[in-house]
Amino acid sequence: MIQQLRKKNIIFFTSMIIIATSCVTITSCNKSQLGKKNQDIVVTHEFPNTNWAFEERVLTFDFDNLDSTSSYQISFILNYDKQNVTMEELPITVTLLSPDGMETFVTSTMRLKENNSEYMKDDGGMTELEVVAFPKKNLNRKGRYIVKIYRKADKADNYGFNKLSLRVSKLKDS
Numbered sequence: 051m052i053q054q055l056r057k058k059n060i061i062f063f064t065s066m067i068i069i070a071t072s073c074v075t076i077t078s079c080n081k082s083q084l085g086k087k088n089q090d091i092v093v094t095h096e097f098p099n100t101n102w103a104f105e106e107r108v109l110t111f112d113f114d115n116l117d118s119t120s121s122y123q124i125s126f127i128l129n130y131d132k133q134n135v136t137m138e139e140l141p142i143t144v145t146l147l148s149p150d151g152m153e154t155f156v157t158s159t160m161r162l163k164e165n166n167s168e169y170m171k172d173d174g175g176m177t178e179l180e181v182v183a184f185p186k187k188n189l190n191r192k193g194r195y196i197v198k199i200y201r202k203a204d205k206a207d208n209y210g211f212n213k214l215s216l217r218v219s220k221l222k223d224s
Contacts, residue, residue, distance in 0.1 A: 097211045108198055113218055124184040124187055126181050131176055135163075135208075135210030142157065144158065160179055
């Protein structure tokens with residue numbers, strides 16, 4: 051009788067440990083998914099020697115679109131040294147090429163020395179500036195999209211730039 055009671059207790063405690071471990075595993079997996087922003091696509095170009103060289107005045111990014119029914123926000127995040135960047139502002143043209151060859155473009159200006167907490171944030175002594183090229187873009191074709199960013203600055207090299215990232219974010223309720 052005592053042995054049967056011990057067996058039941060061992061089975062009960064073992065079952066509780068398995069259930070608790072399963073709950074912790076499921077919860078931690080769900081929490082790791084919560085931190086991601088809609089499964090954004092991020093493609094990054096790093097500038098050697100912090101120089102956005104004249105030869106790199108056109109940067110090309112590409113990504114695959116698997117959902118042709120959603121709308122997306124397409125933006126760039128520039129990481130740079132605000133104190134030592136060699137430009138005040140940076141005019142750009144962004145071109146989006148769809149898999150079927152359709153081309154869309156927009157122009158913008160990255161204001162590098164401006165203090166705007168809505169678009170800028172401090173990242174370990176560096177500044178991150180986000181520029182939204184396409185606030186709501188329907189990518190209605192599946193396949194590979196190409197995004198080109200053309201720096202419309204003078205022919206000189208431009209120092210103080212660390213990296214430029216393309217972010218493609220699926221919009222909710224699209």
